Amino acid sequence: MSPTLLRYPTLSHWGAYTALVRDGKLIGCEPFAHDPAPSPMIHAMPAMVHSPLRVAKPAVRAGWLRNRGAPERRGSDTYVEVEWDHALKLVHEELARVRAEHGAAAIFGGSYGWASAGRLHNAMTQTHRFLYAGGGCTDQVGNYSWGAAQFLLPHVIGTYTPLTGKVTDWNSVASHTDLVLAFGGMPLRNAQVIAGGAGEHTTQYWLGRLAERGARIAIVSPTRGDMPTGVKADWIPIRPNTDAALMIAMAYELLESNRHDAHFLDTYCTGFDRYAAYLRGDTDGQPKSAEWAQAICGIPAAVIRELAFAASACRTLVNCTWSLQRAHRGEQPYWASIALAAMLGQIGQPGGGFAFGLGSINSAGNPRVDAAVPELPSGRNPARRSIPVARIADMLLHPGESYRFNGTERVYPHIRLIYWAGGNPFHHHQDLNRLQQAWTRPETIIVHETWWTPTARRADIVLPSTTTLERNDIGASSRDRYVFAMHRALPAQGASRSDFDIYRDLAALGGYEQAYTEGRSERQWLEHLYEGMRARWRASGTLPEAPDFDDFWAQGYLALPHPHRDFVLFEDFRRDPAGHPLATPSGRIELYSERIEGFGYADCPPHAAWLAPSEWLGADTAGRWPLHLITSQPASRLHSQLDPAPLSAAGKIRGREPVLIHPADAHPRGIAEGDIVRVHNARGACLAGAIVEESVMPGVVVMSTGAWFDPADAALERHGNPNVLTADVGTSQLTQGSSALSALVEVERWAGALPDVRAFDVPVAAATEE
């Protein structure tokens, strides 16, 4: 008789599912019954959980054991497996030594990354709790997702909550919007995931509802791949990084034809007169006409005018994907989109105004009642130091140097030790060859990882973490209707342990276990977090009574009621601007910001403007590097997560990440479909497999992020990780975000022998303790 099939409810960033376990092995994943469009990514889990790439035991880099002053071998060294006691002692002593010799700020514990779903076992939050309780660390602020917008929007609209998904909701859009101006498109590919996990994938459904009503969807993007599948939409190809020019020209055409809403601008905005002066060219002699923009963004002037006029004649939503601001001068398209929406005068009306991120992620615009989710506090950082998240290599390379950020002047700390759990900087950061250089600066690097990722194999001490399936947790996202009990389905694989257990033992060695755990076990924490949520639901007076913990746990999930009414961004402000002012200095939408003017940044003027990015198709260097590289989110994985699984592997060409290239660019270079090519610029080069298609504009090439970084040397990355090509420069001094999407490259056919991909080799030398 075959062993019993056991079923455990759980949650991942790519959806909720039931883990099917037989004989101690995960044999399948069954999508959550209430999910209308589950992501195929859940089926990658068995291969990942039982992967030979799991970090089996604590491991220490051989060179670090021999000589701690030889960091240059990080990335090419082998590892020695050690017992937990030994590894924990090494970690504890290093933390204590660095704190004593250099102070808490010499430890970098930002630990950015998506880690896994689950509110308790959130690796980044646990890392912060642990490091804060032990004396603090240098932390980070912002994120790679919408870091530029996060620090711009408060100046313009007084809040950045629309970036967290709280935009005019899909039901309002599906019921009222006649025209969606979708800058950056609405690729369903990206709607597979939600930070914290999704009970239901709804973007496809809402797009269907919108299309049924006959709404027009205009997709402004360099690739047709950003069109939503299954609904009719127009594709308006645009040169990358020029959306601000297009929006500014649309604004100009509205102004010149007197189609702008002067009453809205007078009542709800400040600074329109100064923005209008810029539009007309009073300040620089250049009227920002459709003809002016045509030369920049490559869209015919007639199309620009038609779009502007169409937008003013019906209920229009101006939506920008997050990608628009992940680019050099990425503040400008966001500010320009708000200004455009303000001139259309529909902000605060159902289905009108502006939105961000519809189509970037499953959560944005999800109709959901306001309800607390279980939340693990990270505590207070006694070191009170932080950097903007994407400035990590600058910090490591330039200790003691000053930089500007959002109106402040700051100094980079001197980092001696990096501590990371739940992120993969050798996936997420730009200009990875530069990061490799920066990575040689600290004395010690400690990483908790589940798999031998590129970051794990660049650490000195690697501690093996369990997967979500090996621990109990509660999963929820602030923009999903469900709260999930995540049942442990498997024993810890190998010698792995949860980040929580690892930190508890380390805190005990440091004498602060109580501060870290607050005296709670895993189970007690889950109950505590759940009860905290339950109390807040009760206090709301509007939410249903949540079941007690045991019932919830047995039931497996909890669903929130559907909202009674649509959420419309700034509805209150529109109804009563004096009673519900925005949190800007003027209480209004700032089309001109005196506060930003006061900062005096040449790279971020006080109103939306067209500023040429450092790299784009109109740049001086475009002769040498004639193609704009777009690095988008991958369809078959989450960032670098799941890359070793069959689903991701199936999308590769001879084991390399594909690059999309237009026939007009491929043919003169002798590149045919399926060829291996070298994508390169002055920062680096990687191999990729060519897909020759008219779905990208001529002059643009597209690669997905997330192929595990696999450098042969600084001159060639073998696997197709495009971050060897991207530029590591801040968006501006105001926001210091990631400029990942501003990179020029050249592509050539690879004629040499094809080197093996080594990213999935395990770097453990011998299973012996040294």
Ligand SMILES: Nc1nc2c(c(=O)[nH]1)N[C@H]1C(S)=C(S)[C@@H](COP(=O)(O)OP(=O)(O)OC[C@H]3O[C@@H](n4cnc5c(=O)[nH]c(N)nc54)[C@H](O)[C@@H]3O)O[C@H]1N2
């Ligand atoms: N060129 C370019 N670069 C980009 C982007 C782009 O558009 N273009 N996008 C950027 C964006 S928006 C983002 S958000 C980042 C994403 O960057 P990351 O969030 O760093 O990417 P992930 O691959 O999700 O890395 C998470 C890591 O956590 C590990 N992990 C998972 N669960 C656990 C756990 O429980 N414990 C521990 N210790 N580890 C765990 C996983 O194995 C994985 O290695 O990438 C950014 N990089």
Ligand SMILES: Nc1nc2c(c(=O)[nH]1)N[C@H]1C(S)=C(S)[C@@H](COP(=O)(O)OP(=O)(O)OC[C@H]3O[C@@H](n4cnc5c(=O)[nH]c(N)nc54)[C@H](O)[C@@H]3O)O[C@H]1N2
């Ligand atoms: N499957 C999957 N989905 C994901 C993720 C994942 O890893 N896998 N990651 C999630 C995360 S962390 C985030 S932050 C979001 C990111 O969400 P986004 O930032 O919206 O996603 P991207 O794929 O980077 O970009 C969306 C599209 O913008 C277009 N684009 C790029 N540059 C420009 C430009 O200058 N102008 C215009 N008009 N269009 C441009 C590209 O063609 C691209 O396909 O995605 C989330 N969704």
Ligand SMILES: [Mo]
């Ligand atoms: Mo992100």
